[in-house]
Amino acid sequence: MQVGRGRIRVDPLVVDSLLGCVMAVVTVTYGRQAHAAQYQGEGWPSFGVLAIALSLAVNLPLVLRGRAPWVAFGISCGALAVYTAAGFQPSTNLWAPLLACYTVIVRSPARRAAWAAAATATAWAAAGLAARLSVELSLTQAALGVGVVWAWARGSRRLAQRNVQLAELTAQLRREQELRAQHAIAQERLRIARELHDVVAHHLSALAVQAGLAEYVFASDPAAARQAVVSVGSSSRQALEEMRGLLGVLRTGTESPDEENLYRSAPGLEALDELVRRTRASGLDVTWSVSGQWRPLPSGVDLCAYRIVQEALTNSMKHAGPGARISIGLGFGSDLLTCEVTSRGGTAPAAELPSTGLGLIGMRERARLYGGSLRAGPRTEGGFEVVFTVPLAPLDTAGGA
Known part of the structure; x- marks a missing residue:
């Protein structure tokens, strides 16, 4: 017992x-x-x-x-x-x-x-x-007794078989739930890793380039050195702000998930001008233009496009060095967003920053996440380009999405 x-x-x-x-x-x-x-x-x-x-x-x-x-x-x-x-x-x-x-x-x-x-x-x-x-009574007694037992026993057998099937289904559902939970954890870890990489890599690269520029011109051009130090402070504050937003997402409770709240503190293409300004402070010549009708994007797509542009600029700061010319082109079609980042020229930095290759992987993952595509590689005429497209909701006749 x-x-x-x-x-x-x-x-x-x-x-x-x-x-x-x-x-x-x-x-x-x-x-x-x-x-x-x-x-x-x-x-x-x-x-x-x-x-x-x-x-x-x-x-x-x-x-x-x-x-x-x-x-x-x-x-x-x-x-x-x-x-x-x-x-x-x-x-x-x-x-x-x-x-x-x-x-x-x-x-x-x-x-x-x-x-x-x-x-x-x-x-x-x-x-x-x-x-x-009597013969009739004997046969009736036997038929009734065995018939009742037969019906009861077969019903019990079917019930036992159903219980076994339910137990197997329950075990299978439990295994599937565990797999789904593991998959969700892996996806969340991947998302966090992408965000951390983009935030930390971009800002630390900018800090390294700006600090190196300040050291290089400290004696010959104090004004440029001072401007580089100011840019270091600005980039540091921006990095802290984005890290606080990311940590806020991680600390959000799961009792009442709000998908929009995941991106509320994250930057989007509206912050592209500030991103370009910080990149220029690192010694890169950055220009950007927009073709088509600018319109608000879904929060996830907006963050995706911003992070891809940010990572492309980070790679330019790491490998192109001061003097590089970078052009950013945004194209808003009726049902497609196109983003192209092209870098040309520039002198390689004296001590090139290490690269793990995770940036390109993260950009491609972001593009696939929203049904888009990404192409990155050297240009035949020199330089490097990153081209990203993602589908959007089509515009109606009134020009709205």
Whole structure:
């Protein structure tokens, strides 16, 4: 017997043992008392040692019905047949074979169970005839008794099969939920990694370039050095602001998620002018232009376009160096946003900043996230270009999205 979570779980063998012993004791006790009070006067044989032994053989096999149902049924039903053939009053031993038959029907397919039902019905009919009942009554008794057990047992079998199927489905759903949770965690970690890379890499690259410029012209051009130091402070404050926004997203509770709130503190193309200004402070010649009708973008697409432009400028600061000319072109079509960042010329920095290649990976991931595409690589006429397109909601006739 086991106790767990408010339930008492008893070994089925213990239950079957108690059931078999109790039925054997009750049957023997009832048989002796009934013979002394009634059956002796009707001419039935004495309920002696042989009757007791056969009664025990009919009832005690119920101990095995959980472990070996067919063995228990065969012994019990066979002992009942011998008991009836010996001429003893059979009504005292009818129930144990019926219970063994129930177990066989529950545990076996319908074809095999039908043989057990037929054998039990035959034993019951023979017992009814031996008990001096009419043929009709004996057959009716056998049909009703076995029919009720058949219906009950088959219903229990179907219920057990459904319970097994439900348990398997529950386990499968639990595994799928765990996989979905792991996938969601991986996606969130990837999103956080992209944001951290874009924010940290861009601003630290800008700080490194501006600090190097200030050191380089510290003696020859104090005004330029002072301007570079001012740009360092501005870039630092901007980095802190974006980091606070990102940390605010991470600290947002999951009880009432708000998809729009994920990007509320994040920059978009509206902040492109400030981004260009900071990049110019690093010694790069940056220009940008817009073609088509400027319109507000969905927050996710807006952040995606901004981060791609930011990463392209970061790569230019790392590898092109001062004097590079960078042009940014935004094209607003009726159902497509196109962004092109092209860098030309420039002198490579004295100590080129290390690169992990994660920037290009992150840009491509962002583009795919919104159904867009990205192409990045050197230009045939020199320089480097990044071209990004993403589909937008089409404009209506009034010019709105």
